Amino acid sequence: MPKALGMRCRECGEEYPIAPVHVCELCFGPLEVILNWEEIAPRVTRERIQQGPPSMWRYWDLLPVEGPPTVGRNVGFTPLVKAERLGRELGLNNLYIKNDAVNHPTLSFKDRVVACALTKAREFGYNTVACASTGNLANSVAAHAAEGGFRSYVFIPADLEQGKILGTLIYGTNVLTVSGCYDEVNRLCAEAQDRYGWAFVNINLRPFYGDGSKTFGYEIAEQLGWRAPDHVIVPCAGGSLISKIYKGLKELDRLGLLENGVPTRMYAAQATGCSPITTAIKTGAEVFRPQKPCTIARSIAIGNPADGYVAIDTVRKSGGWAEDVSDEEVIDGIRLLGRTEGIFTETAGGVTVAVTRKLAAQGRFNPDDTVVIAITGNGLKTQEVVLGKLGATFPIAPNLESLDAALRTERLLETVTA
Ligand SMILES: Cc1ncc(COP(=O)(O)O)c(C=O)c1O
Numbered sequence: 001m002p003k004a005l006g007m008r009c010r011e012c013g014e015e016y017p018i019a020p021v022h023v024c025e026l027c028f029g030p031l032e033v034i035l036n037w038e039e040i041a042p043r044v045t046r047e048r049i050q051q052g053p054p055s056m057w058r059y060w061d062l063l064p065v066e067g068p069p070t071v072g073r074n075v076g077f078t079p080l081v082k083a084e085r086l087g088r089e090l091g092l093n094n095l096y097i098k099n100d101a102v103n104h105p106t107l108s109f110k111d112r113v114v115a116c117a118l119t120k121a122r123e124f125g126y127n128t129v130a131c132a133s134t135g136n137l138a139n140s141v142a143a144h145a146a147e148g149g150f151r152s153y154v155f156i157p158a159d160l161e162q163g164k165i166l167g168t169l170i171y172g173t174n175v176l177t178v179s180g181c182y183d184e185v186n187r188l189c190a191e192a193q194d195r196y197g198w199a200f201v202n203i204n205l206r207p208f209y210g211d212g213s214k215t216f217g218y219e220i221a222e223q224l225g226w227r228a229p230d231h232v233i234v235p236c237a238g239g240s241l242i243s244k245i246y247k248g249l250k251e252l253d254r255l256g257l258l259e260n261g262v263p264t265r266m267y268a269a270q271a272t273g274c275s276p277i278t279t280a281i282k283t284g285a286e287v288f289r290p291q292k293p294c295t296i297a298r299s300i301a302i303g304n305p306a307d308g309y310v311a312i313d314t315v316r317k318s319g320g321w322a323e324d325v326s327d328e329e330v331i332d333g334i335r336l337l338g339r340t341e342g343i344f345t346e347t348a349g350g351v352t353v354a355v356t357r358k359l360a361a362q363g364r365f366n367p368d369d370t371v372v373i374a375i376t377g378n379g380l381k382t383q384e385v386v387l388g389k390l391g392a393t394f395p396i397a398p399n400l401e402s403l404d405a406a407l408r409t410e411r412l413l414e415t416v417t418a
């Protein structure tokens with residue numbers, strides 16, 4: 001029996017056979033994979049998972065692929081770091097960082113979704129893969145296409161950060177830089193998918209892509225000793241990751257693998273300059289209003305999020321909340337995480353840390369609650385945002401006199417003794 005029985009529309013419930021399609025023909029709602037729980041549940045135990053590989057594929061039973069992983073076999077199982085020093089700054093005694101800034105191989109959580117989507121693309125018989133991306137997905141599709149021997153086409157807004165562009169080109173893919181914002185890139189890609197029939201990981205393969213993110217939630221719970229946290233703060237762009245983390249926790253509970261059920265409240269984090277999801281939540285609006293993005297947090301600058309409704313629904317159902325922060329606060333967030341925990345995150349992580357600080361100041365967490373911040377990308381890819389904002393270096397000659405002289409200056413002595 002297959003693990004995945006079919007797909008179901010999240011809006012109207014219409015069912016479809018497994019195929020590379022992502023929207024309902026009747027109502028345009030997003031499709032989700034239906035797993036064969038009767039067959040899967042009896043065999044999934046904590047022991048079976050723990051005996052699996054140290055990667056996202058230890059949860060193979062719960063992913064919508066039928067064969068073994070063929071692409072991205074080493075993705076996932078990133079560290080869950082107890083953040084003592086950041087916790088002290090925020091008044092939280094049980095604060096954790098789920099650190100996908102060190103995900104293999106392209107340093108963001110997108111490696112999870114791509115490993116799942118390209119393994120499925122191969123099962124569907126595709127040899128050409130593609131994506132519309134704000135940067136991290138581009139890196140990951142290009143890298144995994146190289147690993148898997150796929151032809152690939154990557155579409156990005158032309159004005160992305162250097163690190164994101166070079167970190168895509170390096171893998172020998174075809175990079176199409178589109179003169180427009182992400183939402184225009186995405187619209188073009190939907191048309192290109194119709195014309196060329198490629199496997200667009202976040203368009204026609206979106207249901208399979210999205211489920212790769214469930215592993216972010218599974219890992220958090222396993223790493224907390226099979227407990228779901230009280231709060232998870234997640235950066236939102238298209239709105240998929242936040243709902244899939246929650247779905248992952250709910251699935252582990254359904255399997256009876258969690259100690260404490262799912263008390264988890266989910267929090268959406270966005271930059272104020274692109275905040276359709278957080279604005280809808282904060283104003284209590286039924287529907288989100290698309291925005292024209294204007295923020296340094298480009299990886300999450302999606303003005304018309306494909307899973308925006310799902311993200312809002314997840315936050316509301318879980319009893320969570322949402323906040324957004326200015327670009328200055330994003331940079332403060334990046335610096336705060338670096339200075340307290342020694343983790344260099346990209347702009348999306350700056351958003352998430354700054355939003356967590358804001359939520360903590362609003363009194364949304366009890367000091368002893370277990371709080372997890374989703375750090376989803378690496379700061380080495382967005383260096384230009386902190387350029388000139390991190391204080392000076394101290395140039396010296398290669399001799400002790402020069403070092404002595406430098407240490408005598410007040411500023412450097414302060415730094416050394418701080
Ligand atoms: C670093 C980073 N974090 C978070 C997200 C948000 O993911 P989603 O589109 O699933 O909301 C993205 C999406 O591009 C991203 O690049």
Ligand SMILES: [Zn+2]
Binds near residue numbers: 012028
């Ligand atoms: Zn429907």
